[in-house]
Amino acid sequence: MLPEPIKNLVDQLAQLPSIGPRQAIRLAFHIKNRGDSAVEQLASSIAGLAKLKTCPSCFLVHESGNSAGLCHICDNPQRDPKLVAVVEKETDLISLERTQRYGGRYLILGELKKDGSLSIEQKARLASIKDAEEIILGISPTTFGDLNVAFINQELKNSAKKITRLGRGLPTGGEIEFADDETLGSALENRN
Amino acid sequence: MLPEPIKNLVDQLAQLPSIGPRQAIRLAFHIKNRGDSAVEQLASSIAGLAKLKTCPSCFLVHESGNSAGLCHICDNPQRDPKLVAVVEKETDLISLERTQRYGGRYLILGELKKDGSLSIEQKARLASIKDAEEIILGISPTTFGDLNVAFINQELKNSAKKITRLGRGLPTGGEIEFADDETLGSALENRN
Structure with missing residues (x-):
């Protein structure tokens, strides 16, 4: 039922500490619904960790x-x-x-x-x-x-x-x- | 005290529903500590939302x-x-x-x-x-x-x-x- 990109993200979010599967689903939709520029900003912030x-x-x-x-x-x-x-x-x-x-x-x-x-x-x-x-x-x-x-x-x-x-x-x-x-x-x- | 890339991510994570500032800090370090390939995977999963x-x-x-x-x-x-x-x-x-x-x-x-x-x-x-x-x-x-x-x-x-x-x-x-x-x-x- 979940679109593939949402499912991908949910799988990864649910692996983080103190984030359960239901919260992961809510977060994934929330992130998407904040609009594409916010999505990109979050993705690049995470990618920026590689510099550390x-x-x-x-x-x-x-x-x-x-x-x-x-x-x-x-x-x-x-x-x-x-x-x-x-x-x-x-x-x-x-x-x-x-x-x-x-x-x-x-x-x-x-x-x-x-x-x-x-x-x-x-x-x-x-x-x-x-x-x-x-x-x-x-x-x-x-x-x-x-x-x-x-x-x-x-x-x-x-x-x-x-x-x-x-x-x-x-x-x-x-x-x-x-x-x-x-x-x-x-x-x-x-x-x- | 927080490195800039961690701070950037913390600011964004703390905006998500039901994630507080302390949890955001813990999550940011946790994501980094999972290694650079996991970091990249998460970043690209989030970027993948733009396709939806x-x-x-x-x-x-x-x-x-x-x-x-x-x-x-x-x-x-x-x-x-x-x-x-x-x-x-x-x-x-x-x-x-x-x-x-x-x-x-x-x-x-x-x-x-x-x-x-x-x-x-x-x-x-x-x-x-x-x-x-x-x-x-x-x-x-x-x-x-x-x-x-x-x-x-x-x-x-x-x-x-x-x-x-x-x-x-x-x-x-x-x-x-x-x-x-x-x-x-x-x-x-x-x-x-």
Whole structure:
């Protein structure tokens, strides 16, 4: 029933995270109905992603011009190469950078599996960290995240003097009354 | 902080229905990280939408080859031109077609405004219906939909002998115990 070009697009949209098949159909028609110039603009924006490079050191997608293909963080001699934050996604890196309180490097692992296990690619990325002073695991403190951390720790056991995780406690602006027991317990332990 | 090509795409994705700015950022990086051939495939699928025509009679997006640009429904002499179902979206038309119990034509209005009012384009589309035997308003029985129907009825008052709405009642497979009062009331009235 769906025209072929719509079906093609639906198949691809439905593969994206958090887009279901029904939403994919709605999106495909919506995109078409915005008119041909909007269609072309979106297509060329997506095609424009090909210009981006992936940093061979931290795997951040970027557009820096240096010859080694390094991103602006790995290329910055002021950033401590002995301090590495391991994160899942680019957006996690962006959030940490936004704090302006971190002076080390990063390693982006890419989407983690819910069963905690690591892909061959992810293991290879972790193996690239050598002789670090400290590795900070910037993995979300969820049940899945805790499982992932256990697997990541195994890979990193000889890679750094110290492996830490981001501190747990009350979120700024959060009220004690509404904090769950686990969070409040962490806040007690990490009191300062 | 976002590379320019990512930012471009995020701006466009965030304009799509039910995609928020955070999801747009995640999607943009995800699309890039699937690799350049996947990027190109998605871009060309979207560009492929330009090939689709919009039926000048019912406004369905389609790929039929006839010279008048009509879709396969409007071009089918077996479909009763005196019976017209007015729907909001292509997906509503597809749902009605899937029942295989409808032999009339359609008119797609496009996204309806929450305040019920109709755009100039939507009024023009409604004005194209003339001398129908029956117009079926295939508008969802929601609060917003009811409001839209009031405005649509005004536009159609001289266009058909009869204007009806899709029947309300218990959904097939639905349990009486869990039906809301409004639905159960409609089911009583529409008993058969």
